[in-house]
Amino acid sequence: MSDRYIDFANSSLGHRLVAALGLPSPVRLERWPAGRLRPVEGALLLGGGALTAKVQAFAQKLTDATYTYGAEASTWIPGHGPKLKAVVFDASDLQHTDQLKQLREFFQPLLKNLDNSAHLVILGRAPETLSDPFAASAQRALEGFSRSLAKELRNGGVLQLLYVGEGAEDQLEGALRFFLSPKSAYISGQVIRLEACATPVEDWTRPLAGRKALVTGAARGIGASxxxxxxxxGADVILLDVPQAKADLEALAARLGARTVVLDICAEDAATQLVEHLPDGLDILVHNAGITRDKTLANMTPEYWDAVLAVNLNAPQVLTQALLDSGTLHDNARVVLLASISGIAGNRGQTNYAASKAGLIGLAQAWAPLLKARGISINAVAPGFIETQMTAHIPFALREAGRRMSSLGQGGLPQDVAEAVAWLGQPGSGAVSGQALRVCGQSLLGA
Ligand SMILES: NC(=O)c1ccc[n+]([C@@H]2O[C@H](COP(=O)([O-])OP(=O)(O)OC[C@H]3O[C@@H](n4cnc5c(N)ncnc54)[C@H](O)[C@@H]3O)[C@@H](O)[C@H]2O)c1
Known part of the structure; x- marks a missing residue:
């Protein structure tokens, strides 16, 4: 569904009117077009501590224009250098409160020199891994700083904090290829922890080559994307949906050269059927199928409650367990569960839905350490307001509120969620496990 307000706010008349009335003026976000190769098309500014050298080592693969602050010809001077498309600041060395001023000193001069849809990343060390309480406190301070600065960015700018574990420095390239590029256009104010991972990406133009992937609820909306x-x-994709969606499923499969599995994931024999359909095993499992049956708890029928919990939570649990037990899910597999920010913040009229989505986040957290020995990662992706048939059914006023109440002032697109899932599906993304990645434009809900 299209967002007519963005079209209006970005027209020449609308732009002037919106500014004059002091209304929100969301910009059109830059997204990753098919066939693009470079993660950053424009200037990348690097600064900060020792991890900067690690980033410098592969920076020429991200962009051909890398800068550091300074007065020499090859360095970037505020007001004189090009507008910045991407910024990485390594704050992992900050150990005391007085060192935190480096954040202000680094970021303040560049804020008025950011290009549209700029991507900023701060690197740190996870506070819980540090024995010095003051250092842990300084590193935790990065969270408040980055979430706040993300809210101050304009013109589609986004910012994340990456806590880089000891030994996880090699995972920076994969993470920055995602977080500095338009693939993460609708993600902002997030905190992600990277750990060591033994499986590298071989070919960045087709990072999923040779991987078999199953997507449930793939006939439309986010699943199709x-x-x-x-x-x-590059993945070999298998599309699953209910018998009622067979025509759409087969049309998409024909376009992608994919296989289909027509199955209700809540059927009594769904696990057995699914295992039979996957004789060659699976490397990427995406539990996307989901439903809503909204009512306040006072009016919630048992049927509404049961249906949502069965599709959204019980089926992913039962099917994943069966795929693990049968050996269908390969070592180093990637599992992604589609949660929701409702599962983090709660939402009026969605006790059933929010319980199911919070349950998925809990499932990822609980399963991650158990699956680590096999190299399997499991994460939740929590979308905010995404423009699909599901959200098109929301009453107008609530729909408008859902769209505008975020730092980016607009809904996301199915592609935004899909890019996050594809990144978590990469071999190198074993560096991330047991986490919930919000794709919500830094929605104010539960922020
Ligand atoms: N759209 C949003 O704003 C939003 C926000 C947060 C989370 N999500 C989550 O993202 C996922 C996809 O959402 P969407 O908006 O694309 O939904 P959608 O309703 O457009 O698509 C869901 C798909 O799941 C399939 N499905 C439902 N029950 C099934 C079953 N029992 N067996 C097999 N397939 C089944 C449907 O046929 C449909 O094709 C869902 O899990 C949803 O909860 C969506």
Missing amino acids: IAETLARD
Whole structure:
């Protein structure tokens, strides 16, 4: 569904009117077009501590214009250098309160020199891994700083904090290829922890080549976009949906050269059937199928409650367990569960839905350490307001509120969620496990 307000706010008349009335003026976000190769098209500014050298080592693969602050010819001078498309600041060395001023000193001069849809990343060390309480406190301070600065960015700018574990420095390239590029256009104010991971990406133009991927609920909406994106990145995709969606499913499969599985994931024999359909095993499992049956708890029928919990939570649990037990899910597999920010913040009229989505986040957290020995990662992706048939059914006023109440002032697109799932599906993304990645434009809900 299109967002007519963004069209209006970006027209010449609308732009003037919106500014005059002091209304929100969301910009059109830059997204990753098919066939693009460079993660950053424009200037990348690097600064800060020792991890900067690690980033410098592969920076020429991100962009051909890398800068550091300074007065020499090759360095970047505020007001004189080009507008910045991407910024990385390594704050992992900050150990005392008085060192935190480096954040202000680094970021303040560049804020008025950011290009549209700029991507900023701060690197740190996870506070819980540090024995010095003052250092842990300084590193935790990065969280408040980065979430706040993300809210101050304009013109589609986004910012994340990456806590880099000891030994996880090699995972920076994969993470920065995602977080500095338009693939993460609708993610902002997030904190992600990277750990060591033994499986590298071989070919960045087709990072999922040779990987078999199953997407549930793939006939439309976010699921269809996930299937397209995984196929774009080289995966051999298998699309699953209910019998009622067979025509749409087969049309998409024909376009992608994919296989289909027509199955209700809540059927009594769904696990057995699924294992039979996957004799060659699976490397990427995406539990995307989901439903809403909204009512306040006072009016919630048992049927509404049961249906949502069965599709959204019980089926992913039962099916993943069966795929693990049968050996269908390969070592080093990537599992992604589609949660929701409702599962983090709660939402009026969604006790059933929010319980199911919070349950998925809990499932990822609980399973991650158990699956680590096999190299399997499991994460939740929590979308905010995404423009799909699901959100098109929301009453107008609530829909408008859902769209505007975020730092980016607009809803996301299915592609935004799909890019996050595709990134978590990469071999190198074993560096991330047991986490919930919000794709919500830094929604104010539960922020
Ligand atoms: N759209 C949003 O704003 C939003 C926000 C947060 C989370 N999500 C989550 O993202 C996922 C996809 O959302 P969407 O907006 O694309 O939804 P959608 O309703 O457009 O698509 C869901 C798909 O799941 C399939 N499905 C439902 N029940 C099934 C079953 N029992 N067996 C097999 N397939 C089944 C449907 O047929 C449909 O094709 C869902 O899990 C949803 O909860 C969406």
